[in-house]
Amino acid sequence: MQHILVYSDSLTWGIIPDTRQRLPFVQRWPGVMEIALNQQGHSVRVIEDCLNGRRTVFNDPFKPGRNGQQGLAQRIEIHSPLCLVILMLGTNDFQSMHTHTAWHASQGIASLIHTIRTAPVEPGMPVPPILVVAPPPILSPKGLIAAKFKAAETKCIGLAAAYEAVCAQLNCAFFDAGSVISASQVDGVHLDADQHGVLGLAIAQKVNAFLPE
Template sequence: MKQIVVYGDSVSFGMIPGSRDRYPFDKRWPGVLENSLNAEGASVRVIENCLAGRKTSWDDPFRPGRNGAQGLSEVIELNSPTALVLISLGTNDFQATHDIKSWGSAQGVAKLVDIVRQAPIEPGMPRPEILILAPADIVEPKGENIVKFEGAPARCKGLVEALKAVAEIKCVHFFDTNSVTGASEVDGIHHDDVQHVKIGKALAPVIRRIIGS
């Protein structure tokens, strides 16, 4: 069995738009991905490490533990051997607490790639492949996200291109979730259950090519 680690935020956590509830495993995209791969004859386990509010490399002034660069090395170490790490972060970099733009967020992801590669795994264990996921564009935050993500649509412009450039420079894999679906119309940040299914199923063939059958 091959292990896949999803390192993400509330979007990958499966936060139900407009609520504080969570979709069950088989409804959120990491679960859809695992079930799709195994239904096709693969033997994989998708490990979710997805924390609401997690940023790429910055502290949250109100909630501890949201700096994605802190603790990632240990996540890789404790889940080794791992075939693939999916880095699914960036959305929370554009919260109103920081004046981060797309280049800065992409550099935060680049830092995470380096941390994965330098993690102190046991001698002889393989280094995991890395896949950067570009999150859905923030177009129009709604509900409580209007204030929380004030100015985010403008600041996140160009993130997909910036993340793709990082993936090319770092020689890692890249997938743009915007090619499958956007953010939920309910809150402008998360995904509804249909969108989760689309992402999970679209990722399945991509990941089969990366990790093999």
């Protein structure tokens, strides 16, 4: 059985827009991806490590533990051997308490890639390949998270291009989620259930290249 680690935030955790509720595993995109890959004849288990509010490498001044760098190397060690790590982070880098741009988030992703590649896995275990997924552009934030994400739709401009450039430099696989899905019209940030389904199937196609025949 092949193990895939998905390291992400609330977009992948499956928060239902403008609520604090969660979609079930079979509706979240990692679950959709796992089901699709197994139906295609692979033997795959997806490990979800998705924390609401997680940034790339930045701290949340109000909640501890939201820096994506914290504990990442140990997670790679814990779950090894891994056939793939999927990173989908960056949305929370643009919360209103930050002045970050797409470039800052892309440098955060570069730092996470380095951490994964240098994690202290056991001798003989592989350094897992990495697939970076750029989250879809933030729309006008609404509802419960409007203040938290004020002006985020402007700060996030160019995120996919910045991630793609970093991945090209670091020889890392890349996928632009915004090429197949969009953020929810309900809150402007998270994903509706149907978009989880589309994204899960799209990423499953990308993941096929990392799995044995």
